[in-house]
Amino acid sequence: MADVLSVGVNLEAFAQAISAIQALRSSVSRVFDCLKDGMRNKETLEGREKAFIANFQDNLHSVNRDLNELERLSNLVGKPSENHPLHNSGLLSLDPVQDKTPLYSQLLQAYKWSNKLQYHAGLASGLLNQQSLKRSANQMGVSAKRRPKAQPTTLVLPPQYVDDVISRIDRMFPEMSIHLSRPNGTSAMLLVTLGKVLKVIVVMRSLFIDRTIVKGYNENVYTEDGKLDIWSKSNYQVFQKVTDHATTALLHYQLPQMPDVVVRSFMTWLRSYIKLFQAPCQRCGKFLQDGLPPTWRDFRTLEAFHDTCRQ
Amino acid sequence: MGVTCVSQMPVAEGKSVQQTVELLTRKLEMLGAEKQGTFCVDCETYHTAASTLGSQGQAGKLMYVMHNSEYPLSCFALFENGPCLTADTNFDVLMVKLKGFFQSAKASKIETRGTRYQYCDFLVKVGTVTMGPSARGISVEVEYGPCVVASDCWSLLLEFLQSFLGSHTPAAPAVFGNKHDAVYGPADTMVQYMELFNKIRKQQQVPVAGIR
Numbered sequence: 001m002a003d004v005l006s007v008g009v010n011l012e013a014f015a016q017a018i019s020a021i022q023a024l025r026s027s028v029s030r031v032f033d034c035l036k037d038g039m040r041n042k043e044t045l046e047g048r049e050k051a052f053i054a055n056f057q058d059n060l061h062s063v064n065r066d067l068n069e070l071e072r073l074s075n076l077v078g079k080p081s082e083n084h085p086l087h088n089s090g091l092l093s094l095d096p097v098q099d100k101t102p103l104y105s106q107l108l109q110a111y112k113w114s115n116k117l118q119y120h121a122g123l124a125s126g127l128l129n130q131q132s133l134k135r136s137a138n139q140m141g142v143s144a145k146r147r148p149k150a151q152p153t154t155l156v157l158p159p160q161y162v163d164d165v166i167s168r169i170d171r172m173f174p175e176m177s178i179h180l181s182r183p184n185g186t187s188a189m190l191l192v193t194l195g196k197v198l199k200v201i202v203v204m205r206s207l208f209i210d211r212t213i214v215k216g217y218n219e220n221v222y223t224e225d226g227k228l229d230i231w232s233k234s235n236y237q238v239f240q241k242v243t244d245h246a247t248t249a250l251l252h253y254q255l256p257q258m259p260d261v262v263v264r265s266f267m268t269w270l271r272s273y274i275k276l277f278q279a280p281c282q283r284c285g286k287f288l289q290d291g292l293p294p295t296w297r298d299f300r301t302l303e304a305f306h307d308t309c310r311q
Numbered sequence: 312m313g314v315t316c317v318s319q320m321p322v323a324e325g326k327s328v329q330q331t332v333e334l335l336t337r338k339l340e341m342l343g344a345e346k347q348g349t350f351c352v353d354c355e356t357y358h359t360a361a362s363t364l365g366s367q368g369q370a371g372k373l374m375y376v377m378h379n380s381e382y383p384l385s386c387f388a389l390f391e392n393g394p395c396l397t398a399d400t401n402f403d404v405l406m407v408k409l410k411g412f413f414q415s416a417k418a419s420k421i422e423t424r425g426t427r428y429q430y431c432d433f434l435v436k437v438g439t440v441t442m443g444p445s446a447r448g449i450s451v452e453v454e455y456g457p458c459v460v461a462s463d464c465w466s467l468l469l470e471f472l473q474s475f476l477g478s479h480t481p482a483a484p485a486v487f488g489n490k491h492d493a494v495y496g497p498a499d500t501m502v503q504y505m506e507l508f509n510k511i512r513k514q515q516q517v518p519v520a521g522i523r
Contacts, residue, residue, distance in 0.1 A: 196460050196494065216457045218312060218494075236432045236457040277457075277464040287467040288474075291343075291431025 013076040020073050024066040031059040122256050157206045157259075162188055165207060165260045169267050176271055181228070189228055191221060192267070195274045198239060200246070201230055207259035209250050209266060214243040241295040241307065242273065252299050272302040283309040313432075313456035314464055314495045316472065317503035318481035319510065320437075320449040328439055328446040335437050335451070336426060338475045344430035350438065351380045352450075353422035354508050357406070357413040374413060375505050376406060379497070387501040391509070395498040418443055421508045423450045432456045433471060440511050448511045451476065452500070459494045461487040 034055055039048040092104040163180065166188070170178040179191040187210075190202040196217050203211040215221055215234040223229045234240055253265045280287050281294040282303045294304040323331045340346075354377045377387045378400070386402040389395045406413060425438030434454040440447045453472060458464040465483055472480045485506070486499045 196492065197458075197463070217459050238432055238457045277455075277467050280466075287470045291433060291471075293467055 010077060013073055017070065017073040017077055020066060020070040024063065024070055027059065027062040027066050031056070031063060034059050118256055125256060159186055159188070162204070162207055165263060166190065169264055172264075173267065173271050175274055176267070178267075183227055189230070191228060192270065193217075194271065197274055197276050198242070200270060201228055203230055207263060209263065212243065212246045212250065214239045214246055238276070238292055238295060241292060242276070245296055245307075246270065249299065269297060269299060269302065272297045272304075275304070279304040281306045281309050312459075312495070312497055313434075313454050314458050314461045314468065315452060315454040315500045315503070316468055316481070316484055316487075317450060317452045317500065317507055318472075318476075318484075319507055320451050320476065320479055322449065328449060332425065332437055332439055332449055335449070335475070336428070339428050339430070339435060339437070342430060342475060344428040344433075344435060347427045347429045349380075349425065350427045350436045351378075351422060351424045352438070352504050353378050353420065354505065356416040356419035358416055360410075360412055360414050373416075375508075376403070377501050377504065379501065379504075382497055385497070387498060389498075389501060389505050391505070395502060397498055421447075421512065423504075425450075440508070442512070447514070450504075450507055454500075460492050461490050461495050461499075462492060 034052075039052045041048070089107060092107060095101060095104065159182070166178055166180050170176070175195045177193045179193075181189050181191070183189060187206075188204045190200075190204065192200040192202060194200065198217055199215050199219070199221050201213045201215070201221060202209055211230065213230060213233065216236055216239055219234060219236075219239075221229055233243060249266060249269055253262045253269070255262050276295070277293055279294060281289070282305055284306065286306075287293055289306040289308065292306070294306045294309070296305045296307050296310045297303070298305065298310070320331065320335065322328055323334065326334070354375050357374045357376060359372055359374075372390055372393070375389045375391075377389065379385070379387070384400055386398050386400050387395060388398065388402065406415075421440065421442040423438035423440045425436060428435040428437070432455060434452075434456065436450075436452040436454075438450045438452070440450050453468060455464055455468055455471075458467075465487060469480065469483075484503050486502050490499070
């Protein structure tokens, strides 16, 4: 509710600020008019000069006044809200053609829906954990109960926290180097280089992994203008297959209350690909099947299997 | 550029070079490999000119200047057991200017030509090695694109080689041994071709038959 009110105040201040800008513009143009006209005809030269200077001074004063007014108003208006929960997509609400492109309302609905889903999933996972037989899992359930109204905070984690989690993971695995960048606002993108085997581009939304692409060590991961290329796939069939498996892993590793554990488990799983070309299949004992090495890694044991040998 | 293994395939008994090549390519096609144009690797030998050797009586070193159709803008110059230089194709013109120091050996040009096959991430090139007018042997090159460290994928390459070379599967090339975990480069392939050509040069000349 407070949000709506503050928006109302802001709107009023906006209207005032706009009229203040108009006033400032007209007073400035008056100054230039006065300069352009120069000294009017008066009887004496002294009188002419005096009148001109007085006139000029008046105009300058009014410019000063208008400028002060505008500055005062600009403080009232405040910064455009950066902490909008939808980030830059919140600006869609400014689109005047609501009927033709109801994007914003749809976006809000989707956001609410996803928040609700996450909240319910959190509750469900808390309840399920209580029923678990393992003691460690049980404790987790209790701690979740202590703050039953946990808001879906995982979507709006501060970037600093994300940086910390990633750098901790980076230190955990010496053969893996993680480079974090934020080319488009707050969402982080990771470039993970695993030994001399492969490179992975990971697109994150706060601490959730949205998308991963696996490419070869010698493949280019940047577009022509030097940005990370998150759309094109690898030229090699092996890495296309590994990309598919990595996407499967994203769906497998889910723990809504502890997103940092999810990222860590995903990276641990990813690290097992350091032996992509060296490990034979654990079932058939061979390296190749249809020209591909064992691209699947078991989620628990991290053992290597061919895609068709894993069942 | 992935890890590459170059080897020689002996000519099958009672068959010509061309027939053996056809046998190999048919095997590859049955495996599911797809034809992708042709390839050519050539090599010319130069020896240091007598005038520059001086009176110390040292033996002249041989230098090999090679081209590979996979790298059409490059030229490779190698010494045996020595450094390998990768240069632009203009290097050929430079060699003409260096006539006083390096003289090309007569009729020393040796080359291999053949078809390029793609199977999954493997690139297979089966070629006929010719020296002058005569076919001297068969070269088989297998490249595994996704991997850049030779020792990582040798067992995998070996398994693939076995699948179509059978009992003629080669041992690991010497360049693999001294690379450790360094990144494999085009020059390493050229060293393997140079060694293969030298081996074939020393072999008995087979009768002039079945040139492509």
